[in-house]
Amino acid sequence: MDATHQVSCIVCGQEKPAEEGLFIVSQFVCLSCEAEMVETDVKDVKYPFFIHQLRKLWYRRNA
C-alpha cells in the first residue's frame, strides 16, 4: 500500500525507500551504510563515526 515510503537514514541522512535498508532500534539505516558498517574495520577511521551515529539511537530512545 505504501511502497514508496521514504525514510531518512540515520547514518548518511539521505531519504531512501524503507525497503532499501533496515531498522535498528526503530531507526532506519540504508543498505549502503549497513554494508559499509559491516565492512568497516574497528581500526578504520569511520568506525567511531558509525558508533557515534548508532549511539544517538539509544540516547533518543531513552529520551
Ligand SMILES: [Zn+2]
Ligand atoms: Zn545511509
